[in-house]
Amino acid sequence: MTAExxxxxxxxxxxxxxxxxxxxxxxxxAALGITVRRQSTIGDNHDRLADFVNEAKQRCDLLVFxxxxxxxxxxxxxxxxxxxxxxTLTFDSDEWxxxxxxxxxxxxxxxxxxxxxxxxPVRGHKVVNHHGTAPGAWFEQDGHCAVLMPGVPHEMKAxxxxxxxxxxxxxxxxxxxxxxxxxxxGESNLEYRVRPLLENLNPTAAIYCKTGECEIRITxxxxxxxxxxxxxxxxxxxxxxxxxxxxxxxxxxxLEETVVHTxxxxxxxxxxxxxxxxxxIAQRLTNVSGASEVFGYGFVTYWEQAKAKLVGVDPAxxxxxxxxxAPVAAQMALGAAKAAGADIAVSVTGLAxxxxxxxxxxVGTVYLxxxxxxxxxxxxxxxxxxxxxxxxxxxxQTALEMALRLAQGKTPAGTQVLTESAQHDPAALTALDETLxxx
Amino acid sequence: MTAExxxxxxxxxxxxxxxxxxxxxxxxxAALGITVRRQSTIGDNHDRLADFVNEAKQRCDLLVFxxxxxxxxxxxxxxxxxxxxxxTLTFDSDEWxxxxxxxxxxxxxxxxxxxxxxxxPVRGHKVVNHHGTAPGAWFEQDGHCAVLMPGVPHEMKAxxxxxxxxxxxxxxxxxxxxxxxxxxxGESNLEYRVRPLLENLNPTAAIYCKTGECEIRITxxxxxxxxxxxxxxxxxxxxxxxxxxxxxxxxxxxLEETVVHTxxxxxxxxxxxxxxxxxxIAQRLTNVSGASEVFGYGFVTYWEQAKAKLVGVDPAxxxxxxxxxAPVAAQMALGAAKAAGADIAVSVTGLAxxxxxxxxxxVGTVYLxxxxxxxxxxxxxxxxxxxxxxxxxxxxQTALEMALRLAQGKTPAGTQVLTESAQHDPAALTALDETLxxx
Numbered sequence: 001m002t003a004e005x006x007x008x009x010x011x012x013x014x015x016x017x018x019x020x021x022x023x024x025x026x027x028x029x030a031a032l033g034i035t036v037r038r039q040s041t042i043g044d045n046h047d048r049l050a051d052f053v054n055e056a057k058q059r060c061d062l063l064v065f066x067x068x069x070x071x072x073x074x075x076x077x078x079x080x081x082x083x084x085x086x087x088t089l090t091f092d093s094d095e096w097x098x099x100x101x102x103x104x105x106x107x108x109x110x111x112x113x114x115x116x117x118x119x120x121p122v123r124g125h126k127v128v129n130h131h132g133t134a135p136g137a138w139f140e141q142d143g144h145c146a147v148l149m150p151g152v153p154h155e156m157k158a159x160x161x162x163x164x165x166x167x168x169x170x171x172x173x174x175x176x177x178x179x180x181x182x183x184x185x186g187e188s189n190l191e192y193r194v195r196p197l198l199e200n201l202n203p204t205a206a207i208y209c210k211t212g213e214c215e216i217r218i219t220x221x222x223x224x225x226x227x228x229x230x231x232x233x234x235x236x237x238x239x240x241x242x243x244x245x246x247x248x249x250x251x252x253x254x255l256e257e258t259v260v261h262t263x264x265x266x267x268x269x270x271x272x273x274x275x276x277x278x279x280x281i282a283q284r285l286t287n288v289s290g291a292s293e294v295f296g297y298g299f300v301t302y303w304e305q306a307k308a309k310l311v312g313v314d315p316a317x318x319x320x321x322x323x324x325x326a327p328v329a330a331q332m333a334l335g336a337a338k339a340a341g342a343d344i345a346v347s348v349t350g351l352a353x354x355x356x357x358x359x360x361x362x363v364g365t366v367y368l369x370x371x372x373x374x375x376x377x378x379x380x381x382x383x384x385x386x387x388x389x390x391x392x393x394x395x396x397q398t399a400l401e402m403a404l405r406l407a408q409g410k411t412p413a414g415t416q417v418l419t420e421s422a423q424h425d426p427a428a429l430t431a432l433d434e435t436l437x438x439x
Numbered sequence: 440m441t442a443e444x445x446x447x448x449x450x451x452x453x454x455x456x457x458x459x460x461x462x463x464x465x466x467x468x469a470a471l472g473i474t475v476r477r478q479s480t481i482g483d484n485h486d487r488l489a490d491f492v493n494e495a496k497q498r499c500d501l502l503v504f505x506x507x508x509x510x511x512x513x514x515x516x517x518x519x520x521x522x523x524x525x526x527t528l529t530f531d532s533d534e535w536x537x538x539x540x541x542x543x544x545x546x547x548x549x550x551x552x553x554x555x556x557x558x559x560p561v562r563g564h565k566v567v568n569h570h571g572t573a574p575g576a577w578f579e580q581d582g583h584c585a586v587l588m589p590g591v592p593h594e595m596k597a598x599x600x601x602x603x604x605x606x607x608x609x610x611x612x613x614x615x616x617x618x619x620x621x622x623x624x625g626e627s628n629l630e631y632r633v634r635p636l637l638e639n640l641n642p643t644a645a646i647y648c649k650t651g652e653c654e655i656r657i658t659x660x661x662x663x664x665x666x667x668x669x670x671x672x673x674x675x676x677x678x679x680x681x682x683x684x685x686x687x688x689x690x691x692x693x694l695e696e697t698v699v700h701t702x703x704x705x706x707x708x709x710x711x712x713x714x715x716x717x718x719x720i721a722q723r724l725t726n727v728s729g730a731s732e733v734f735g736y737g738f739v740t741y742w743e744q745a746k747a748k749l750v751g752v753d754p755a756x757x758x759x760x761x762x763x764x765a766p767v768a769a770q771m772a773l774g775a776a777k778a779a780g781a782d783i784a785v786s787v788t789g790l791a792x793x794x795x796x797x798x799x800x801x802v803g804t805v806y807l808x809x810x811x812x813x814x815x816x817x818x819x820x821x822x823x824x825x826x827x828x829x830x831x832x833x834x835x836q837t838a839l840e841m842a843l844r845l846a847q848g849k850t851p852a853g854t855q856v857l858t859e860s861a862q863h864d865p866a867a868l869t870a871l872d873e874t875l876x877x878x
Contacts, residue, residue: 012462012465012478013465013475013476013477013478014465014466014469014475014645015461015462015463015464015465015466015467015468015469015475016466016645016646016647017462017647018457018459018462019458019461019462019478020457022454022458022480023451023454023456023457023458024454025454026451026452026453026454027453027454027455028454029454030453030454036452036453036454037452037481037482037487038452038479038480038481039451039452039458039479039480040477040478040479040480041461041477041478041479042476042477043476043477048476206453206454206455207455208455208456272718272739274718276725277722277725278718278721278722278724278725278726278730278734278737279711279713279717279718279719279720279721279722279725279737279739280718280722281718282717282718282721282722282739282741283716283717283718283719283721283722285717286715286716286717286718286739286741286831287717287827287828287831289791289792289793289794289827290794291717291741292741292742295717295741296741296742296744296745297739297740297741297742297745297748297749298717298718298737298738298739298741299737299738299739300711300718300721300725300736300737300738300739301736302721302725302730302731302734302735302736302737303731303735303736305735306735306736306779309736310736310749340745352728353728354728355728355729388726388728389726392725392726
């Protein structure tokens with residue numbers, strides 16, 4: 001089955017809004033085994049729209065529209081597509097009542113134009129919108145189908161999940177199961193390693209790369225749900241075998257969610273001491289609903305005085321080793337754990353630029369600490385692209401990765417260890433500093 | 440002049456990546472006075488691509504391509520478009536040398552396929568890529584043009600700004616000037632007020648809405664740059680007259696940038712005490728390069744104990760008024776300013792959900808404080824959509840808005856004031872609590 005995605009709206013052609021619908025629907029259609037041949041964004045002009053629909057209808061089996069269902073005179077999509085599919089529209093009093101109720105609830109009055117939104121297909125059928133006023137529509141002619149959904153992303157997604165996706169699944173008389181693996185690691189290297197596993201037809205596997213991690217989505221089609229699940233699980237094992245514990249979780253929104261859950265299930269708490277990330281780690285942890293069970297204190301120690309005052313970094317250590325150094329990262333993490341009374345603490349001190357930096361410590365140099373019990377693990381990160389946002393994001397991601405490993409009772413990879421009792425010992429600090437600077 | 444934007448790449452059709460290029464180019468083309476009729480995303484199939492290009496060429500004056508310039512056998516865009524524009528390609532030894540140098544630098548060897556990337560138009564011309572290996576291309580036939588740029592967003596944007604945009608400007612023999620106003624306020628209300636100003640042909644004005652603020656981009660075309668600037672400035676005045684100091688700045692990346700600059704130019708410092716935003720305000724402030732001149736200390740006081748320990752909130756006040764209350768927000772801001780020795784401090788305490796909340800304090804209830812000198816200004820915010828990310832983002836935005844007003848020496852809108860000496864006075868705290876709870 002082949003499809004095209006058509007987004008209707010002048011505001012998209014002007015670049016006023018970013019088209020996230022097309023990506024969402026492309027993923028969803030791919031998971032259904034439907035090949036997306038083209039994504040198009042077009043305006044509301046009647047003639048151009050009709051020409052487009054007539055051509056596209058010949059090219060593929062399914063046209064998926066978003067947008068153009070509004071009440072203004074410009075919104076011609078439903079009428080135009082109906083005509084192209086040999087259908088007409090009729091007034092639906094139930095839909096009209098929903099619209100009237102909505103306007104009444106929000107203290108406004110309907111206009112004659114709003115009646116347009118209550119028009120539904122005669123030969124095809126409406127698609128109920130549980131999250132907005134405009135119903136969707138389904139048209140069909142000679143084996144070619146068109147479905148029209150709203151342009152507002154949350155309305156579109158809800159209609160897709162509640163009505164359109166089940167409809168397409170039923171047509172294909174199959175069950176579908178998906179699983180998303182979250183994997184730590186950089187893009188190109190990871191993509192290269194898993195490439196052979198991405199070529200499969202069923203289950204399919206697709207990779208989506210983000211900062212410092214990737215998402216691998218596995219989708220299986222089968223006769224029934226149990227079989228699809230089993231296939232998914234078996235295919236996931238291939239990735240686990242290949243990637244080991246770089247696969248950090250399944251079906252979570254991000255690393256912070258896994259960190260919070262792992263801490264919680266181990267009865268642990270965490271604190272943060274952030275310099276160049278400036279609150280980003282705390283912010284990510286508190287994105288997770290329920291974070292308050294494991295996180296109570298975060299220190300943003302942007303100034304040297306703040307590092308001393310809030311998390312007990314020794315000013316002499318800053319003076320001797322530089323504020324961007326392994327000894328400072330170590331003392332920050334140990335100090336944050338102590339000040340917060342937390343089981344684990346992570347710390348970051350680095351140069352996010354664009355200013356600052358020299359030959360020894362170029363912009364992009366970051367030191368991270370992760371303390372648990374009487375040990376602190378310290379790591380150096382270097383981000384070669386001098387991009388402030390990227391450096392900060394990579395640093396926050398690395399800190400969360402270290403936190404995860406400590407919460408799992410593992411040693412964070414690529415770190416040097418210092419014991420708490422040696423945190424003021426000049427020889428130990430100098431050794432730590434030199435080892436990590438040389439990396 | 441009319442244009443179409445064509446993004447080439449299977450990874451887009453699979454939904455593996457979000458197409459941000461199309462939005463960027465749509466905005467840029469609109470600013471040049473070029474009407475974008477269609478955005479399309481297509482795969483690398485030779486026949487389908489050729490059919491598409493031949494049709495699109497008839498529909499408009501300019502085809503703007505991104506992607507498909509890679510070295511693999513799939514990347515057919517350049518050859519295909521050349522043929523559709525009656526052109527051929529020739530080997531360019533300078534471009535080849537650049538590619539060889541790049542591979543040598545990164546410790547890899549070129550493959551025969553890489554030679555494809557060094558092929559450039561014979562009748563048209565290459566477009567130099569200063570930020571990657573693949574040169575762009577320009578083709579022209581019978582008054583129709585096509586330009587090919589890389590798909591990687593930062594390479595594409597650089598090539599657009601350095602080469603393609605100037606080329607299009609020169610062809611239109613005009614100068615262009617743009618100005619972006621940043622405006623505080625919610626979407627629908629603001630859009631309604633400025634709508635009549637968005638219909639103009641020259642200068643054009645477009646609105647882009649974000650969380651808690653909008654961006655209005657004004658672009659003027661004129662004979663020369665001075666004239667274009669003058670026109671922009673005159674048109675901007677209409678928005679200032681309409682919106683007053685809701686227009687908080689011009690040509691900045693966000694409210695945090697204006698806050699940092701305003702603090703710096705007034706020689707002021709700021710501290711933060713965050714509960715439900717969990718570090719988001721600090722993170723936004725430290726996004727701004729140079730933030731260290733004004734920001735040194737941030738407190739993420741997620742637990743009640745942390746509010747007491749780090750910023751001196753009285754536990755009895757929490758017990759009496761609830762942790763999500765105006766008295767707590769007031770004490771957090773005053774305490775943060777004191778603990779950090781900062782001139783200004785902002786605080787947030789609220790319910791971001793999804794859990795918690797009751798009839799008195801539903802999810803979405805947030806109290807904010809902003810302290811300067813011996814006064815603290817307190818405000819209640821209510822976000823009706825129970826969306827954790829949205830509630831946090833709106834709260835952070837409101838806190839930054841309050842910080843800006845204090846830095847400007849103004850009173851933040853919609854606030855109640857409490858003096859520092861009254862921060863432990865039961866009558867004053869109760870009055871504050873009751874006044875704001877009733878809002």
